[in-house]
Amino acid sequence: METETGLVHRTWWTPYLFLAPGLAMVTLFSLWPFVNTVILSFTDARILRGGSFVGLDNYRRAFADPDFWVATGNSVLYLAVVVPCLVLLPLALAVLVRTKIPGIGFFRSAFYTPVIASAVVVGLIWQWVLRSDGLVNTVFQRLHLVSEPVPFLTDSAMLLVSAMIVTVWKGLGYYMVFYLAALGNVPATLYEAAALDGAGPVRRFFSITVPQVKPMMLLVGTLSAISALRVFTEIYILGGESGGPGGGARTLPFLIRQVGLGFAGETGYASAISILLFLLTLVFSLLGRRLSKGDER
Amino acid sequence: MSTSSSAGGGHRSGHRSGNGREKRPRRTAATRRRHRIGLAGRYATLVLMLVVMLGPIVWQFLTSIRGRTENVYDGVLPSQPTLDNYVRVAESFPLLQYVGNTLTVAVLAITSNMLFAAMGGYALSRAAWKGRRVVFTVLVATLMFPFESVMISMFLTVREMGLVDTLIGVWLPGAVSVLNIMVMRAAFLAVPKEIEEAAVLDGAGEWTRFTRVFLPAAKGALAVVCITSFMGAWDDFLWPLLVLTNSDNYTLQLGLKTLAGATTVNDQRLVAAGAMAALLPMMLLFFALQRFFFKGVGEGAVKI
Numbered sequence: 001m002e003t004e005t006g007l008v009h010r011t012w013w014t015p016y017l018f019l020a021p022g023l024a025m026v027t028l029f030s031l032w033p034f035v036n037t038v039i040l041s042f043t044d045a046r047i048l049r050g051g052s053f054v055g056l057d058n059y060r061r062a063f064a065d066p067d068f069w070v071a072t073g074n075s076v077l078y079l080a081v082v083v084p085c086l087v088l089l090p091l092a093l094a095v096l097v098r099t100k101i102p103g104i105g106f107f108r109s110a111f112y113t114p115v116i117a118s119a120v121v122v123g124l125i126w127q128w129v130l131r132s133d134g135l136v137n138t139v140f141q142r143l144h145l146v147s148e149p150v151p152f153l154t155d156s157a158m159l160l161v162s163a164m165i166v167t168v169w170k171g172l173g174y175y176m177v178f179y180l181a182a183l184g185n186v187p188a189t190l191y192e193a194a195a196l197d198g199a200g201p202v203r204r205f206f207s208i209t210v211p212q213v214k215p216m217m218l219l220v221g222t223l224s225a226i227s228a229l230r231v232f233t234e235i236y237i238l239g240g241e242s243g244g245p246g247g248g249a250r251t252l253p254f255l256i257r258q259v260g261l262g263f264a265g266e267t268g269y270a271s272a273i274s275i276l277l278f279l280l281t282l283v284f285s286l287l288g289r290r291l292s293k294g295d296e297r
Numbered sequence: 298m299s300t301s302s303s304a305g306g307g308h309r310s311g312h313r314s315g316n317g318r319e320k321r322p323r324r325t326a327a328t329r330r331r332h333r334i335g336l337a338g339r340y341a342t343l344v345l346m347l348v349v350m351l352g353p354i355v356w357q358f359l360t361s362i363r364g365r366t367e368n369v370y371d372g373v374l375p376s377q378p379t380l381d382n383y384v385r386v387a388e389s390f391p392l393l394q395y396v397g398n399t400l401t402v403a404v405l406a407i408t409s410n411m412l413f414a415a416m417g418g419y420a421l422s423r424a425a426w427k428g429r430r431v432v433f434t435v436l437v438a439t440l441m442f443p444f445e446s447v448m449i450s451m452f453l454t455v456r457e458m459g460l461v462d463t464l465i466g467v468w469l470p471g472a473v474s475v476l477n478i479m480v481m482r483a484a485f486l487a488v489p490k491e492i493e494e495a496a497v498l499d500g501a502g503e504w505t506r507f508t509r510v511f512l513p514a515a516k517g518a519l520a521v522v523c524i525t526s527f528m529g530a531w532d533d534f535l536w537p538l539l540v541l542t543n544s545d546n547y548t549l550q551l552g553l554k555t556l557a558g559a560t561t562v563n564d565q566r567l568v569a570a571g572a573m574a575a576l577l578p579m580m581l582l583f584f585a586l587q588r589f590f591f592k593g594v595g596e597g598a599v600k601i
Contacts, residue, residue, distance in 0.1 A: 116582075
């Protein structure tokens with residue numbers, strides 16, 4: 001551990017006393033649910049009755065289930081589109097708001113505003129922008145750009161794209177703050193030296209800024225990948241309870257909730273999908289860690 | 298601007314305040330002009346981004362204050378601005394009850410998180426004890442479980458405890474988050490050990506040291522925990538959606554969903570008023586406590 005003060009607690013159980021509430025909560029609502037999810041995933045448990053052991057049946061079923069593949073495809077596609085956007089755009093935004101020019105504090109706070117709005121509020125706000133009678137479609141139609149409203153929210157593929165836009169919009173300010181912190185640690189002398197050598201702003205961005213904030217880019221990439229796999233509320237609010245027409249825009253968390261709960265909830269099968277989601281998340285967090293480890297070397 | 302030079306006995310260290318913006322050694326008329334064009338371009342980009350980031354919110358706000366008789370698309374600004382929609386949505390919808398439910402959960406979450414996260418962070422930060430490393434590792438490991446992949450089992454646990462459809466059931470799983478424990482631990486690690494040793498010499502017991510020395514020294518971190526707990530309780534949607542069934546118990550976010558889906562309402566002005574009513578308190582809080590918001594983001598970042 002980093003800092004040892006040399007002090008000791010009065011009795012061996014004092015630290016546990018201090019940690020008791022935290023440990024109790026973590027055990028009850030994190031460790032146990034995880035263990036229980038693993039166990040349930042090998043059973044045919046339903047919401048209203050316990051199950052019996054069925055081996056790998058749930059996993060076999062998932063791999064043969066078109067709904068599972070649609071949801072997995074949507075989640076992975078979501079990640080593939082959203083992560084590059086959230087790694088690059090907030091960095092550009094951070095560079096933009098870092099200069100000391102009059103009024104910059106206002107812009108910085110304004111760009112952060114979507115972050116403090118809840119996912120539901122953000123969903124409602126964008127619903128009113130993208131609906132068939134929403135702002136974008138009305139403007140498009142008045143300008144005679146389209147004759148029929150664009151089905152932003154009523155077509156599965158469009159709904160997914162709309163939700164991605166909302167996620168990126170909400171994430172911009174959040175990750176901008178990460179980059180602002182990273183940019184604050186870049187020594188100013190590097191820029192001075194480069195300017196003396198005659199490097200322009202673009203050149204300085206790519207040869208100094210990007211290499212210097214690369215560890216932060218990896219962190220942002222990892223964090224945004226994990227949260228992309230967790231997307232639920234955007235799609236639920238924009239597309240409704242079914243997750244788009246025929247459930248075509250469902251993500252994995254969406255599917256888990258639909259399968260696992262309700263009167264016919266198949267907790268066993270939903271647990272298997274949960275474990276697969278966990279493994280997918282794990283792959284991307286390990287990938288992020290691996291990349292940043294290789295970077296430190 | 299004169300040519301900057303290190304001569305004249307000045308301290309070079311003053312240069313660092315430039316904060317990344319290099320000082321050009323010489324400025325001719327051409328570079329000045331280029332600088333001005335660059336500045337104009339910067340402001341143009343900023344304004345464009347401002348429209349993208351705030352436009353949808355402003356549009357929702359403008360809709361929420363439109364008079365009942367005017368069309369929502371008649372001009373950008375409402376011709377008969379009114380707060381009537383806010384009154385109507387509060388009358389036709391139990392919005393205040395939802396806010397009350399949300400605040401109940403929020404107060405519980407703030408209290409439990411500040412107290413228990415501080416206690417946990419204290420035990421993990423100061424003295425060495427057997428098993429600390431193991432406990433710390435286990436706690437960090439739980440951050441790896443995405444909520445969505447354990448939510449079904451969490452629901453079953455809460456059901457087992459008879460807490461389905463109660464506000465306690467909404468609050469309990471988030472009563473103390475590991476991230477908050479880590480934030481408090483980091484803050485306590487930064488307290489100089491001389492202060493603690495002085496307190497020990499004064500005969501202060503463990504609990505006294507915790508409440509009288511460490512808690513006051515970590516006020517900033519406590520504020521971060523307070524704000525993030527409040528935001529979590531105010532904004533959460535998926536977990537309350539799983540736990541709550543009776544609409545009397547709905548939190549604000551669940552209520553908003555119902556409001557948007559209600560075919561009886563079918564008036565975007567009311568939905569907009571509801572959404573803005575949920576957003577405005579957060580915006581006020583944000584502008585009042587900006588530095589803590591940004592701090593919280595930074596500290597959370599290092600831990601994952």
